[in-house]
Amino acid sequence: MNKVTIIKGNDRYEILVSKYKILFGENEDIKFDIARTLERYFKKIKSSEYGEECNNKPLVMLNDKEVNIKNNMFFYVHKNYSLTSDFKLTTQSLIFKYLETVLSDDLFIDLINTINILFESLSQEITEQSILSGSFSTMIPKQLLKFFSPLYLDEEFFKDEYDLSIEEIILLQLKMIKYIAENNKVIDSVYVYVDTPYLTTQIMKIITEINHVIILISSNESSFDSDIKNYYICERKFFDLSSETDVYENICDNGLTLITLKEGLDNMKEYIFNKSGSNVELINKLIK
Structure with missing residues (x-):
């Protein structure tokens, strides 16, 4: 963890x-x-x-x-x-x-290299057919x-x-x-x-x-x-x-009624999963 x-x-x-x-x-x-x-x-x-x-x-x-x-x-x-x-x-x-x-991925790297070869070929064709010469930038992802x-x-x-x-x-x-x-x-x-x-x-x-x-x-x-x-x-x-320390400090040693760590965890389970009951009322008083 x-x-x-x-x-x-x-x-x-x-x-x-x-x-x-x-x-x-x-x-x-x-x-x-x-x-x-x-x-x-x-x-x-x-x-x-x-x-x-x-x-x-x-x-x-x-x-x-x-x-x-x-x-x-x-x-x-x-x-x-x-x-x-x-x-x-x-x-x-x-x-x-x-x-x-x-x-x-290697598959796409190969395809990108093929694209760059085609761009290089196109640059050469343009150079042969035009009064201007140049090149395309090498393509990266x-x-x-x-x-x-x-x-x-x-x-x-x-x-x-x-x-x-x-x-x-x-x-x-x-x-x-x-x-x-x-x-x-x-x-x-x-x-x-x-x-x-x-x-x-x-x-x-x-x-x-x-x-x-x-x-x-x-x-x-x-x-x-x-x-x-x-x-x-x-x-x-x-x-x-x-965190057992967190549960003990916030739930068990609470200033209202001292409860064991197991009772504190059981009360929190009831608070989260059942959402009703006398223990839930205690938790509400402690944390809300």
Whole structure:
């Protein structure tokens, strides 16, 4: 299990992640803060005057070591994702990284070399038939992508972004991330923040299939995962349910009634999965 530490000024989130962690609770500000801090850190977005004054410089650490953004990637998956807009962002975009990874395959390298041979032949023909001489630039994957217009192939038909459901938009992004994680040879890890209004069997299936990726899921859906260790509580209090220390400090040693660690974990299971009962009322008093 990896410990991901996300810091912004005095705010510090320590999240233990095996493959993914579900950010569970009604405090959307905390979830938003985690997502934006990750985005600012990995995209090297300069702090504002206010951010400098408040010392809100972002920091992301993996197992207590600062994450090197040159060897790691971050993607923000959400329902408002646009193929067209994302592609215009070039090197910062998911679709650009995906297509760049696709074109790095040996098969495509051979095809690109063939294209360059044809361009060289065309240059020679122009030179022989024209008073001007010149040559075409050697094509590399990044240059070829400038001529590419992305469409999504679903079974027999091509779709644009306006044809896709929320689930399809989320799955499209996750499938591209999965391909990058499996085929990009120069990265250590991929960090993903998934902001989705709901989870589905297909979304959870692909999330569990992705390797070498640390995924944080913003969702209050608990029907797809019964393992309490995969939940991070986001309420007035925020803490990780896979950390016995966090559970003891926030639930067991609570100032109202001292309970054992097992009782604390059982109460949290009832809070997340059953959502009713006397123990849930106690948890509400403690964390909301």
